Amino acid sequence: MIIHKLNPQGFCKGVINAIKLAKASVNDNNIKKPIYMLGALIHNEHIINELKDLGIIIIDEKNKSRLDLLDLIPNGSGTVIISAHGVADNIYLKIKEKGLDILDATCPYVSLVHKKVKEKIDLEYDILYIGAKSHPECEGVIDNSDKITLITSDLDIDNLDVKNDKIYVTNQTTLSIYEIENIYNKIKRKYPNAIIDDKICMATTERQKAVYESPNVDLCIVIGDSRSSNTKKLAEVARKKGLDTILVDNLDDLKNKIPNNINSVSITSGASTPEFIVDEIIDYLENQ
Ligand code: SF4
The missing domain is CATH 3.40.1010.20 (4-hydroxy-3-methylbut-2-enyl diphosphate reductase, catalytic domain)
Incomplete structure (x- = not known):
């Protein structure tokens, strides 16, 4: 053969960092126990089982958003690990309201998208975000503002009716570099002034x-x-x-x-x- x-x-750097952070937390006396993981740290069953064996409590159910999952964690003492996919601001807020600490394993590539989108919203842009519906990374970005419209395929562009001249377009970090080109070209044809900021990692x-x-x-x-x-x-x-x-x-x-x-x-x-x-x-x- x-x-x-x-x-x-x-593993990519974002995954290495997330696993390191989660594993180190177990023996760190400064990290309040129990340690909960909100959703899968990364999408890999082998790693998740390893972390479970170390005593980390995984809170993950199919078709539940990060906000829904958070309701399954009791209020009081403990720490919540944010996965490499990142979360929306309301999740950080709710974790604090529940009296829990946060250990943030968001990949820097994802954090950068959050930062850029917020900057553009402050400058009164409308945001088009290309991503997969219900994927945690996508959920984490679009839940931050109603100024963000999710584009899941080039067909969605036909129905767009953005009145604002200022349009900023970005995307989930793990999409196909070959697919996204068509989507960006179609957006450019419809909105020639749109700023395209490809963030595939x-x-x-x-x-x-x-x-x-x-x-x-x-x-x-x-x-x-x-x-x-x-x-x-x-x-x-x-x-x-x-x-x-x-x-x-x-x-x-x-x-x-x-x-x-x-x-x-x-x-x-x-x-x-x-x-x-x-x-x-x-x-x-x-x-x-
Ligand atoms: S965004 Fe890229 S570098 Fe970061 S965790 Fe995902 S695949 Fe890895």
Whole structure:
């Protein structure tokens, strides 16, 4: 089997920082216990289980917003970890009102988007934010103001009717660099004065480019959690390039999904996928 391991692999800086912060909190006497995690710190089950084993209480339920999840945490003493995806200002406020401390693991790339959007709102801009509905990062930005309109696809642009001459356009950090170009072009055609500020992060950009520029193979294997936005986008980019593609969470998942008669593969992984899972899969394929 010919195996092309695409680079980069392993955790991005935002994920490394979030995991470090969460793990260090457990043995830090200055951090009030119990420690709650509001939603998944990052979208990866393996890491979440590791943190649970350390005693961190994960507050996460499908289809519940961060605000809903916060209601599940009792008032009183303790600390709430904010995930790498960031949250809206009302969440910080409510955590404090509940008498809890905050440990903020928001990725700096996400914090920058929050900062830029707030600056532009203060300057009386209308904001168009491109993102995936119900994704925590997107929720964290758009819940901050009714001056922000969510764009989930280029079709949404047809229904836009912004009267303000001042329009600032930005986006979720983990979208597809190949998809967003069309959306930005369409916005520019409709609103030529709009300021476009693409905020797809470096980790996302590098991985997608590596997939798009990779050699043609029988199968592209994307390793990561299916809830992870940057992982899902890697699979989309591979399919856009015309590659047969599977998204797998781990080795067992791969064994169930890999078709017969595959002679060459390329391997990429999301920014929240532990490297040991990638290595396990490569070891297995090398022995086929
Ligand atoms: S994928 Fe990008 S935005 Fe998300 S945590 Fe990593 S560096 Fe930050």
